[in-house]
Amino acid sequence: MRTIRRTMLYIVLTLTALALTACSNTNTTQESGTEASVAGTKGEPATRVVKDAFGEVTIPVEPKNMLVLSPSYAENMIEIGVIPNAVTLVKEIEPEYRPKLFNEHQVKMIQVEQYEDNFELLIEESPDLIIAQGAAIDAKKYEALSKIAPTVAVDAGITIEEYVPALGKLFGKEKEAELALQKYIDKIGDTKQKLHNSIGDAKILVIRVEQKQYRVLGQEKDSPGSDMLYHKLGLNIPTKLKDNHDWFTPISLEVLPELDADYIFVEQRQMQNYSSEQSMKDLESSPLWQGMNAVKKGQVYPLKTADFVDGEGLVGYPLFMDYLVEKLVK
Template sequence: MYKKIVLGTATLLALFTLAACGQSSESKDTNNDVRTLTDAQDHQVKIPNKPKRIIASYLEDYLVALDEKPVAQWTVGEGKIQDYLQDKLNDIPTINYDMPYEDVLKFEPDLLLIGSNGSLEGGKYKEYSKIAPTYVVKNGDSVTWRDQLEDIGNVLNKEDKAKQVEKDYDQLVNQTKKDMKEQIDGKSAVVLWVTNNSAFMVAENRSSGQLLYKELGFEVPQLTKDISKKATADFSQVSLENLSQLDADYIFLVNSDSNAAMFKDPLWSNIPAVKNNHLYEFDGESSWLYNGPIAYTKMVESIRDDLK
């Protein structure tokens, strides 16, 4: 899938890196030019104290929250970007999600932040680390956006800013629970994503499920409990037949297929939340499919607007 950097380029990069370092790691550490941090894969990474050219593919939410801008932003193919961040990133060029070496090299980064262990399979870490210091951020099923925010905040010397972002978010959640007590207490909700005429439901302890059930306090529908037992990703596919038994008071629908045949099926129109006009719809450009402090903040704001 990926093209390899030719040996000559790698050699020149190595020489350039040595020249840029100029002095020993001990000396640089003493002068506070770099810090050595241990990442999620136990690499000892020399992090520049004030990185200027960061690539953090699919972690842009965290950078923006910490008042940083990457030199390139995540995309899948042509035009699939995180639209909800474009008020801050509209002038930032894209780099494909698989981060081809030549493209990374072209942007001349001074720091690479990697958001998942899986994206480094096949010896990619070694190749990336030839280009720039490469730090693997905390990741995995049990890692929350808060964990990642704090880790990135530490890398960027912005621990206090990360704590403030969390504090602001918690205040929003607490105020929402207080303001919307009547709409939330004893009411159940679910997040669905429809794409390619197929429906997917968010798991109880993942992504926006964590927000709905743990933070805001909505009840968990039985169908959500059932799919969560076997969930291996944020969203799990669910049949229309099973959806017809959904007993949720509210449905938050991320609709990436507005012409899906399933919306014309009586099984869909007879779902109680649909019949009762408690279906709240968002397009595929919303933040509901993503993770991070800005994504979650926008979700809470959407819930406030829809249920008020």
């Protein structure tokens, strides 16, 4: 009798220990790391918790209608193997390649007004996840977006090297992000070598033609265009602008003769409901412009805002580098 009791007691203790071990393993799996997966209840999708620029947010494990508020983010997500369902964009300022890329991957393009928020339009899309640039939205806008759908304000800097790894981590595509970024870095190295072999220490000027003024590109680090030209590719800026570390600085046409530019790229500013046609005509008819060495030698090339500012991305910037090589490498 004692033997039977002992055997039964042993079985009970063994089963209890196994049950406690199973509970312990479950808790460890859910609580470890920076993300915690939460199994959905019957009929509800599974979710996970991620950290963004404003704290923690619970998002679907497998979103069915993901909306991205940044075209450059959407472009780079595609390049690492994450296809959003929709993206907001301003048609007038998008580079030509990007709508083609979105159409190819069946990403719905939602046209919005430049510099305006239209939350009603976003509500109509019924997203179950919104992806935004953490550096581009404030707490008030984040709160408004979060009322529409779970919103991730990606906590990363403004450069490709900063936010592509962050997107890779968010979607479990770290390796893909690393490979895509390395390909981009290799492209920069190859382009830099070609340009320096061709033009050496030649000075490159970028002049922006706006509706009521002219501006020149400076050497501000991490900003579109200036970072690529003067930092990553190591090209030289005209002597008078060497201490200019702003992004763009207004100038008068009277300054043009003082700029020792060997090559000039002219950006006729693109914006929604905007025209700089008259300013462009005034520039081209100016004797001061016509007297510049680069102009007299025919070493002046057009540059679209869409291509070197709005086209910042793993697809767009290699195309921009190809354009530089096309114009400067003889």
